[in-house]
Amino acid sequence: MSEIKPQFKKEYYPINDELRTYLEKYKRVTKTNVFYDDLLRFQGAIDVFDKNGKDTLWIRVYYNEYERVEIDRSLKKIYTLLHSDGNESNFDFLNVDEIDFCTFGNSKPFRIKVRNILNDNYTHFYIKKADASRVFGLELEHILSPNRINYLVFKDTLIEEHILGIPGDAFLENNLKNCTEHEKAQIAKQFVKFNERCMIGLLGDMRSYNFVIIPIYDFDQLVYKIRAIDFDQQCYEGSFKLYKPFLFKENYLYSKLVQDKLNQNAIEQYQNEERSVLVKRLSDSETRIDDLLLAMKNTQLAPKEHVEQLKEEVYQYSLDIEFKKANSMGEVVEAALNFMKRNYKFEE
Structure with a gap:
């Protein structure tokens, strides 16, 4: 089988007024205090390896202490908006364990691990640049496939739930x-x-x-x-x-x-x-x-x-x-x- 390759590196297409109107109509728009670009201001990082010692090509990032407090609170807020009603009453029971950054591919996402400290259950979500083609892909998947997609957009930041599998x-x-x-x-x-x-x-x-x-x-x-x-x-x-x-x-x-x-x-x-x-x-x-x-x-x-x-x-x-x-x-x-x-x- 001959190798099939994309012809060009994927370009970035911003969300325009027509798409933003659609997202507002179908309740995909939210508000948050942390943007994708804010997370890029990390001060250090270490490589992340899997359980077999193989480099995953993700890095675990760290922030200045005074920034981390605000980032953690904003990420907890995003978690509650994505999975609930945005209520902040449970913030004390949530902990942002890890913030990882993917160093390859087009979207270069951040992967956030949030843990409930009462029972040690945890989940992930992703923060990416809100590329228009990616948003259309999510919507078409939501409508045409047997799967449902949970995501939110705020200005030029895209928040996606983790898909299990x-x-x-x-x-x-x-x-x-x-x-x-x-x-x-x-x-x-x-x-x-x-x-x-x-x-x-x-x-x-x-x-x-x-x-x-x-x-x-x-x-x-x-x-x-x-x-x-x-x-x-x-x-x-x-x-x-x-x-x-x-x-x-x-x-x-x-x-x-x-x-x-x-x-x-x-x-x-x-x-x-x-x-x-x-x-x-x-x-x-x-x-x-x-x-x-x-x-x-x-x-x-x-x-x-x-x-x-x-x-x-x-x-x-x-x-x-x-x-x-x-x-x-x-x-x-x-x-x-x-x-x-x-x-x-x-x-x-």
Whole structure:
């Protein structure tokens, strides 16, 4: 399998008035005293290693004592806004254990670990630069996938909840060998459906480290789901191949599971199932998706040459003339969703 690579380093696209209006309407906007740029003013850092002593490429950062007090309080506030109603009465029971900074990738996020000192339960959330394409990716995931996304935006700062699961690359290395043949067939099925969602919604660069495998116990069996965790490459790349997870060499073993466990009839069945249920989700969220597409069509999400390349390649794939008429990534997504609605039905 030849290696598929993004053509250019992802550009940053700020949130414009149209997108901000959408976010306000659907309660995604909040207020906080700490911004992404504030967290960049750390005074020192150490490398973070995993339990096997491997460098994670994250660093644990430290701040001046007089700044840390205010930062901790602001991060606790963010935690309560993300997971509750913003009430500060529980602040005394919360502790900000760690602030980690990711040194690679486009978004360069901060990962915050907040612990409840009463029972030692903890959770993480992320603070990133509020890139418009990333926000659209989160919203499309929320509407089109079986998953719900919890995030907030304040000016140019994006706050995302942590998505639970085993990173796809770690699963291949540590977990796949312990799966039964039936479980491998389940994973193959879910990978087919995941590929359809990414391709239709134009979520790019879904290499194995950008999605997670979620094991779920169900009576006497273990079932698996696949969920995206990185939305940086939403509607950016010009090559249609980059929106197809099965083509990445990092996902070769997942693609091989599909080849080994599913015949062509089963693959087509699962593709049709995912497309049909996607149409049902569109019907259930008609006003919201219309508002989102309106904002997308009024926001630049990629260089013009990427739009021209992509709409031509998707036209060649679908033979739908509506893709030829698209003038923006938002219009390409709109054409894709309309194509689904015309060609796939959800049986009541």
